[in-house]
Amino acid sequence: MRAVVIKDKELYVEERPDPVPGDTELLVAVRAAGLNGADMIQRLGFYPAPPGVPADIPGMELAGEVVGIGSQVTRFAVGDRVMGVVGGGAQATLAVIDESHALPVPSTLSWPEAGGFPEVFETAHDALFSQGELTMGDRVLVTGAAGGVGTAGVQLAAAAGAVVVATVRDPARHAEVAALGAATVIDPSEVAEHGPYDVVLELVGAASLPDVLPHLATGARVVVIGVGSGSTVSVNLLTLMGARARIGGSTLRARNRREKGNVAAAVEAHVLPLLASGRITVPVCHTFALDQVEAAYAQFGAGSKLGKIVLVA
């Protein structure tokens, strides 16, 4: 197979031995693999691959056709269209994925859309619903809403009947985020004026959270997923006590195989129907061939447009 390989912080495309699926794994001919922030961090050497995953081939999500299956696979067969989150190795022409982490691709979805769906939608769904216990009518704040997890979170929260307030620093992107379902799109400096918030999807970190905490509704749930602006914050416990509120954090990558399967199953049950019907969409702003991986990563770093950047076969 051909694969993106990281060596000394540089990206190459090289020939590598084909992976062999384990008992419960699918071998997938990758048709599309979305880029994520984790890839950028892995390139810099700060995101070690978990055990059993190729350490030098990046890629946290994929979509493609099943071309081989392990001896205990029951959910999928050769020829099926699948997509899912993996611990690494997705940016290649072949990859393996545990069948409990794979989702069927709705027929309405293009390959780039499918390849850009799993990581951000699983992250946002788990944060909003499993961690944040979002319910209909909640007032939800999504900070840094123009990013991948943010655009997924805005759509999911709005689809579930929440009222979404989204912070977006670049005014040029406010209209696009509103079109995804946010009731109100604001500059981060305006957070105080649009609360109180029942659920907060915190995607920015230390530069955002202190401004949010004084504006929590009674019983509020704050879920921290992104800390790009810093990870240490000063918290006034009396604020939490008065609002009976809580602050939690979460990552998908630290979870074990079973727990990742639970996240995938929740998205299959609750998000796939909306994706199939078009109620939820996967914005894709650029696609690149595998050989153009350096340009793809550069585009991701530039980050000027809303939507996923996806490598395609």
Added chain:
Amino acid sequence: MRAVVIKDKELYVEERPDPVPGDTELLVAVRAAGLNGADMIQRLGFYPAPPGVPADIPGMELAGEVVGIGSQVTRFAVGDRVMGVVGGGAQATLAVIDESHALPVPSTLSWPEAGGFPEVFETAHDALFSQGELTMGDRVLVTGAAGGVGTAGVQLAAAAGAVVVATVRDPARHAEVAALGAATVIDPSEVAEHGPYDVVLELVGAASLPDVLPHLATGARVVVIGVGSGSTVSVNLLTLMGARARIGGSTLRARNRREKGNVAAAVEAHVLPLLASGRITVPVCHTFALDQVEAAYAQFGAGSKLGKIVLVA
């Protein structure tokens, strides 16, 4: 009636007009009224009474006989033994309590035990179970466990099948806290050695919490109830994200009538059977007559013994 009255931070016992029960309230001849930290703070002028509660008569909990009922009362009748949490006014010979906040007193309980039960057990039960989602087998840390809420929390957690680790600063009181059901009683400096913790009942605040946060189990729930040592802490969000943990806070006094009724109902359903059977006990270390209120508050401030201090009629 006779009542404890706060004037310029001093305590007096004075004659006052009898309270009149509202439509859903009970008039109670108070037989016992426990002292709480909130009384000490109210005496200093920092704990304003909520609307509808006498501003200058302290007392957050009571036990006594029903001597009158409002027109819409259905749960209790004149002559019943009741106990419960009130917004103030319990340290008097007569007081009113909403019937939804009153619990029947098990026949096995003495008046001082009944008068010292509601506040700390409702606080600890709500924190551990409603906020902290404590379940059988959880490893629970109770910090400052020798206090009123702490001794209630240790007993409740142990009774529910949790493994309780308790921090107690005074070595002389370790054996007493162990006798309440703590599997391990430690000095606060030893928190790191006995984790990771699934649930933390934080009763100390800023002097304790930073030492606890690095030792949370996956999915841990920290509930902050006491901040006597300070309320501002620095939190590393990556620690929360890695453990998929959350920090929440809570107070009972800020809740509305309906919400306080929910807390009382939960304690009635889940704790009263254990109190009636003797599985849960109310340690009472001193009782004082109403006229000795100054000595009672002085004893509370000295805080050298484990158990409640209760004013009795």
